Amino acid sequence: MHSLDHLVTLLFWLAVAALAFGTMRRARLWRAGAAAPFNWAQLLTVPRRYLVDVHHVVARDPYIARTHMLVAGGAVAAVALVALNYGLMLYWPLLNGAIVLAAAVMLGGSYLVWQRRRAPLPRLSAGPWNRLPYTLAAFALGLLALALLPSALLSGFFAALIMLALLAGTAELVLGIGTGGPMKHAVAGVLHLAFHPRAERFAMRSTALRPLDLAAPVLGVEKPTDFRWNQLLGFDACVQCGKCEAACPAFAAGQPLNPKKFIQDMVLGFSGGSDAAFAGSSYPGITLGGHSGAPEEPILPALLAPETLWSCTTCRACVEECPMQIEHVDAIIDLRRFQTLARGALPGKGAEMLGNLRETATQGGYDNAARYHWAVDLNVRQIRPGESVDVLLVAGEGAFDMRYQRSLRALVKLLQAASVDFAILGALEVDTGDTARRLGDEATFQAQAARLIATLSTLTFGRILTADPHVFHSLKNEYPALGGHFTVLHHTVFLAGLASSGQLKLSATSETRAITYHDPCYLGRYNGETEAPRALLRQIGVRLTEMERSGLRGRCCGGGGGAPLTDIPGTQRIPDIRIADARATGAGLVAVACPGCTAMLEGVVGPRPEVIDVAELLAAALEGQA
Amino acid sequence: MMFPQLKIAALVSVGRNPASGAPRAARNDVLALDAALALAPEVSVLHAGDAAPALHDYLAYGAASVEVLPLPAGADALAPLAARVAGYDLILCGQRAEAGQGSGTLPYRLAKALNMPVVSAALEITLLGDIVEIVQFLPKGQRRVVRVSLPAVIALHPLAPRAPRYVYARLRAGRLLSAPALVAAPLPVSPWQSEPAVKKPQKLKPPETRQGHARLLGAIATESKGGALVREGSAAEKARAILDYLRTNRLIEF
Numbered sequence: 055m056h057s058l059d060h061l062v063t064l065l066f067w068l069a070v071a072a073l074a075f076g077t078m079r080r081a082r083l084w085r086a087g088a089a090a091p092f093n094w095a096q097l098l099t100v101p102r103r104y105l106v107d108v109h110h111v112v113a114r115d116p117y118i119a120r121t122h123m124l125v126a127g128g129a130v131a132a133v134a135l136v137a138l139n140y141g142l143m144l145y146w147p148l149l150n151g152a153i154v155l156a157a158a159v160m161l162g163g164s165y166l167v168w169q170r171r172r173a174p175l176p177r178l179s180a181g182p183w184n185r186l187p188y189t190l191a192a193f194a195l196g197l198l199a200l201a202l203l204p205s206a207l208l209s210g211f212f213a214a215l216i217m218l219a220l221l222a223g224t225a226e227l228v229l230g231i232g233t234g235g236p237m238k239h240a241v242a243g244v245l246h247l248a249f250h251p252r253a254e255r256f257a258m259r260s261t262a263l264r265p266l267d268l269a270a271p272v273l274g275v276e277k278p279t280d281f282r283w284n285q286l287l288g289f290d291a292c293v294q295c296g297k298c299e300a301a302c303p304a305f306a307a308g309q310p311l312n313p314k315k316f317i318q319d320m321v322l323g324f325s326g327g328s329d330a331a332f333a334g335s336s337y338p339g340i341t342l343g344g345h346s347g348a349p350e351e352p353i354l355p356a357l358l359a360p361e362t363l364w365s366c367t368t369c370r371a372c373v374e375e376c377p378m379q380i381e382h383v384d385a386i387i388d389l390r391r392f393q394t395l396a397r398g399a400l401p402g403k404g405a406e407m408l409g410n411l412r413e414t415a416t417q418g419g420y421d422n423a424a425r426y427h428w429a430v431d432l433n434v435r436q437i438r439p440g441e442s443v444d445v446l447l448v449a450g451e452g453a454f455d456m457r458y459q460r461s462l463r464a465l466v467k468l469l470q471a472a473s474v475d476f477a478i479l480g481a482l483e484v485d486t487g488d489t490a491r492r493l494g495d496e497a498t499f500q501a502q503a504a505r506l507i508a509t510l511s512t513l514t515f516g517r518i519l520t521a522d523p524h525v526f527h528s529l530k531n532e533y534p535a536l537g538g539h540f541t542v543l544h545h546t547v548f549l550a551g552l553a554s555s556g557q558l559k560l561s562a563t564s565e566t567r568a569i570t571y572h573d574p575c576y577l578g579r580y581n582g583e584t585e586a587p588r589a590l591l592r593q594i595g596v597r598l599t600e601m602e603r604s605g606l607r608g609r610c611c612g613g614g615g616g617a618p619l620t621d622i623p624g625t626q627r628i629p630d631i632r633i634a635d636a637r638a639t640g641a642g643l644v645a646v647a648c649p650g651c652t653a654m655l656e657g658v659v660g661p662r663p664e665v666i667d668v669a670e671l672l673a674a675a676l677e678g679q680a
Numbered sequence: 681m682m683f684p685q686l687k688i689a690a691l692v693s694v695g696r697n698p699a700s701g702a703p704r705a706a707r708n709d710v711l712a713l714d715a716a717l718a719l720a721p722e723v724s725v726l727h728a729g730d731a732a733p734a735l736h737d738y739l740a741y742g743a744a745s746v747e748v749l750p751l752p753a754g755a756d757a758l759a760p761l762a763a764r765v766a767g768y769d770l771i772l773c774g775q776r777a778e779a780g781q782g783s784g785t786l787p788y789r790l791a792k793a794l795n796m797p798v799v800s801a802a803l804e805i806t807l808l809g810d811i812v813e814i815v816q817f818l819p820k821g822q823r824r825v826v827r828v829s830l831p832a833v834i835a836l837h838p839l840a841p842r843a844p845r846y847v848y849a850r851l852r853a854g855r856l857l858s859a860p861a862l863v864a865a866p867l868p869v870s871p872w873q874s875e876p877a878v879k880k881p882q883k884l885k886p887p888e889t890r891q892g893h894a895r896l897l898g899a900i901a902t903e904s905k906g907g908a909l910v911r912e913g914s915a916a917e918k919a920r921a922i923l924d925y926l927r928t929n930r931l932i933e934f
């Protein structure tokens with residue numbers, strides 16, 4: 055036995071104390087947030103959530119998956135062994151052997167971290183994150199030396215060197231949580247997984263916004279402490295990997311939004327301070343250092359510029375990419391709710407649209423009785439109370455758009471060809487209020503929802519069918535919390551069912567151009583439906599050329615979240631980027647499945663691939679057609 | 681600048697949405713309310729008529745409360761309003777109502793009853809002590825600055841450059857107050873005559889045949905709109921050319 059061993063024991067227990075103290079300090083900041091249910095037993099869910107959900111995201115980048123497995127796995131094993139051997143003062147040589155193994159694994163991982171940071175991707179943060187490979191390696195090397203070399207042979211100088219390396223590594227590992235260093239993510243990340251503010255997401259695709267209590271004293275979030283405490287904890291889990299930044303369409307378009315910076319700003323909000331030290335990319339067009347926050351100070355505009363808040367298309371690409379399972383969109387909507395409901399501070403045409411909704415039940419301020427003019431000559435039944443029908447077609451705002459009426463008419467043609475028992479909602483339809491909700495106007499959303507639910511409850515139908523993924527999402531996922539329980543289908547899903555059962559007879563398409571398919575965010579990421587439209591296209595003999603970002607990782611068209619209304623300028627437009635994606639595949643035609651995407655992509659000027667709804671392509675390929 | 685010592689009233693009515701006919705806060709009156717709130721923190725917001733739900737919109741637009749002066753159906757709002765705002769320094773309202781008679785005469789009649797000056801078509805209002813300076817709307821982009829001494833009645837122009845905000849939290853916090861009934865006279869007999877509308881001649885335009893995308897391209901390019909110039913020939917030949925044009929574009933069906 056040697057005094058060095060005792061020193062390590064001392065260091066270990068000091069480190070445990072520092073970690074506990076730091077965690078308590080940080081927890082004080084989280085607990086300043088609003089109440090949320092809490093149960094220690096949720097800690098038991100962590101291993102599963104880590105190994106399944108986190109790993110599912112991290113594994114998309116095999117390099118970093120391997121790296122993290124080696125570093126974190128090695129470190130956890132090494133620390134556990136040190137706890138046993140040194141913490142409990144066993145000092146068994148056998149355990150030292152195991153420590154050597156763990157430390158070697160960790161050292162290998164640290165090397166990979168170092169490699170990655172030699173030429174870092176622009177999305178990664180620099181600053182304190184750059185020292186990580188060195189401190190981690192110091193820890194691993196210190197352990198290796200400690201466990202490999204018989205301490206009796208060590209000179210005093212060499213022993214001091216080992217202790218120094220261990221000290222540096224340990225400091226990095228345990229002080230992070232208390233001081234907000236990079237290793238904060240280890241503690242906050244684990245707790246975040248356990249007490250996640252949207253725990254349902256670990257069981258199923260969960261994208262519905264939480265209903266807001268319109269009688270609550272604060273409507274939405276004004277100050278950092280208005281967030282629920284587990285949301286604050288979630289912000290702290292961010293590792294600044296910037297995967298959200300790389301996925302964000304608003305960031306790519308040069309609009310002043312960067313989801314990674316947004317999360318870091320929320321951290322600044324509840325911990326206090328200025329953004330001058332932020333070591334990543336700023337919001338495009340906004341220089342660092344001009345924003346600061348404090349727990350009890352309003353977040354806008356001191357900490358966050360309004361333009362940042364209103365640039366988001368709520369496409370959830372950031373959420374989809376985030377390895378730490380952080381919920382950016384929920385936080386953005388919470389902030390929007392306060393701005394809209396308590397300040398009325400929407401930019402652009404947002405307020406006008408909300409007024410239209412309240413007064414005309416349409417977004418564009420149209421006469422609602424004209425909602426079904428597109429169908430007058432199609433011999434379509436309008437539903438009436440007391441008459442039952444299998445499929446009820448809800449058109450959405452697209453019904454007023456002359457372009458989208460073509461898609462709706464194609465859909466009707468398909469339904470008639472497949473002899474579906476269907477009817478339209480006719481002039482009884484009112485807007486779902488979905489866009490109002492994305493813009494934070496929960497009051498108008500809930501009023502619209504109550505109206506529509508009341509109408510639907512007087513009617514007898516089996517299922518609701520819609521061609522608008524936004525209508526689909528709100529009716530299917532968000533109305534249940536307000537008492538509206540319906541079976542809702544998107545037209546691509548419904549048609550895919552008809553086609554595979556043979557009820558809808560399709561022949562091969564006459565289309566000769568190369569075709570690519572653009573996934574609507576509210577169908578793909580919000581509802582996980584990426585297969586049905588592709589299956590339909592295959593059915594008519596289309597061989598899809600996929601864009602680089604497709605499926606669950608598709609790029610937004612720029613039309614979500616009320617972004618076309620708030621219209622925050624950037625250096626380019628999101629739909630232009632998306633059309634460039636399509637062009638890069640060589641496609642002459644982009645198949646779409648959403649009125650919003652159709653309008654955004656068709657709004658791109660200059661030569662571009664043609665934009666056609668899946669329903670239109672199918673209608674042109676109906677069997678027995680002249 | 682705020683003038684807390686001034687007594688300011690804003691008169692508001694129930695408007696109607698032009699597309700749906702749904703009752704709402706009249707846009708012009710919202711501008712008057714917003715202008716009043718910019719001058720003083722406390723404004724008496726008055727409505728003569730029923731306590732209609734649409735009045736809640738004015739709460740959202742910033743009224744702490746709306747005082748409803750009951751008015752029998754068909755009665756003239758002038759007398760109750762004049763009695764209520766007597767002694768006020770500044771009375772603001774929209775230039776014309778969106779529903780009902782919408783004659784736009786109320787500000788004038790009110791000013792006459794109260795023996796105050798009246799300024800209509802106000803775009804901007806600035807208080808200079810007990811003088812008020814008003815930028816008035818004139819057609820074709822012209823503006824005129826007028827000054828009147830307080831007290832005064834000012835009617836806001838619908839294009840007044842203001843950005844009223846609809847705030848749900850204010851709607852939630854505000855209240856409608858009902859005032860005791862006051863004597864009201866029936867509406868004055870309208871001096872207006874009605875006559876049948878005359879159908880105006882319509883300009884015939886060939887229908888747009890291009891697709892949306894081509895139209896968009898057309899909007900950014902400067903190409904000629906097509907058509908031909910017929911200078912030569914007899915009157916009958918020229919008439920034939922016009923007839924042909926109308927037929928090929930299906931503007932006439934014979």
Ligand code: SF4
Pocket residue numbers: 291292293294295296297298299313314317372375376377378379380
């Ligand atoms: S929010 Fe998530 S994806 Fe974005 S930087 Fe942080 S950890 Fe990475």
Ligand code: SF4
Pocket residue numbers: 298301302303304305311312313365366367368369370371372373382383610
């Ligand atoms: S939801 Fe989309 S637009 Fe909004 S921050 Fe995330 S990636 Fe960017």
